Amino acid sequence: MKKIVVTGSIAFDYLMSFPGHFNEVIMPEQLQNISLSFLVDSMVKQRGGVAANIAYTLALLGGRPTIMATAGQDFTEYRIWLEAQGVDTSALVTIDNVFTASFFVTTDLDQNQIASFYTGAMAFAKDLTFKEYAPDAALAIISPNDPQAMQSHIRECKALGIPYIYDPSQQTIRLSGEELYEGINGCYLLAINNYEFHLIQERTGLDKSGILDLVDVLLITSGAEGSELIADGQSWHIPAVPPVEIIEPTGAGDAFRGGLLRGMELGLPWPVAGRMGALASTHVLENIGTQNHYFTAEDFVNRYREHFDDEGALDILITSLVAN
Numbered sequence: 308m309k310k311i312v313v314t315g316s317i318a319f320d321y322l323m324s325f326p327g328h329f330n331e332v333i334m335p336e337q338l339q340n341i342s343l344s345f346l347v348d349s350m351v352k353q354r355g356g357v358a359a360n361i362a363y364t365l366a367l368l369g370g371r372p373t374i375m376a377t378a379g380q381d382f383t384e385y386r387i388w389l390e391a392q393g394v395d396t397s398a399l400v401t402i403d404n405v406f407t408a409s410f411f412v413t414t415d416l417d418q419n420q421i422a423s424f425y426t427g428a429m430a431f432a433k434d435l436t437f438k439e440y441a442p443d444a445a446l447a448i449i450s451p452n453d454p455q456a457m458q459s460h461i462r463e464c465k466a467l468g469i470p471y472i473y474d475p476s477q478q479t480i481r482l483s484g485e486e487l488y489e490g491i492n493g494c495y496l497l498a499i500n501n502y503e504f505h506l507i508q509e510r511t512g513l514d515k516s517g518i519l520d521l522v523d524v525l526l527i528t529s530g531a532e533g534s535e536l537i538a539d540g541q542s543w544h545i546p547a548v549p550p551v552e553i554i555e556p557t558g559a560g561d562a563f564r565g566g567l568l569r570g571m572e573l574g575l576p577w578p579v580a581g582r583m584g585a586l587a588s589t590h591v592l593e594n595i596g597t598q599n600h601y602f603t604a605e606d607f608v609n610r611y612r613e614h615f616d617d618e619g620a621l622d623i624l625i626t627s628l629v630a631n
Contacts, residue, residue: 364565558597
């Protein structure tokens, strides 16, 4: 596989902690009149955005992903940092006089989250094309982005014959059944969590077998309960890797995609690639921020082998990282 192009949001994350439980202050019978303000006891600003999060973990594992996305006038230091991690930013366009998109999320003691997202420069992502910015793409991932950009990228991938991973994630709730069907129909891999899976079924009218008729590979993540990975007519349960301590969950799903993508890039068996995703996801849970986890190849492989038997398959990961 030559070039993996990651599309999606570039953002700054503002992560806040609420020292209580949302279910104790949100009254279901008053949802039509809801007006709440949460006093948080901490806030940190982090580099984020789904595209950058996926690319960071993929690069950490020895890949050289290209991000095709838009960022704002405040992005200079972030770009320098991404390039230093091994991410190709040549298809990342800066929009003058607009700020980079921003994600504001509050997490309670149960790891439940309430969030909002400021679009900013992401609104210009619909103007980017693979033909102009990434003509040599071998695989694309279409992750949460400006909705028009997502649909445009889907159509262009189909027109150019670029296999793509469809990862609607946070945008699932905003997309219509027709838009979701268009993204699913013909995608190489559909990556969603369990809630999004049920929402997609409701909006498209497709059951699980109907979805599998439209995609080559299906990944359904379910947090601590693990994930289901279906490919080549087989289904594997991918267990979650227990974290030493859960610090903050934001970005765990993005890291899963990054780990899975690296396994795919190396041509590893599906269950091995899926478990790489699960382990990468756990590293994020153990840190504040979506791009603050770090490990060496040996660290990653050794921890993997504490939980799973790869039958030597991951030796290639160590070799690839040493070569880079």
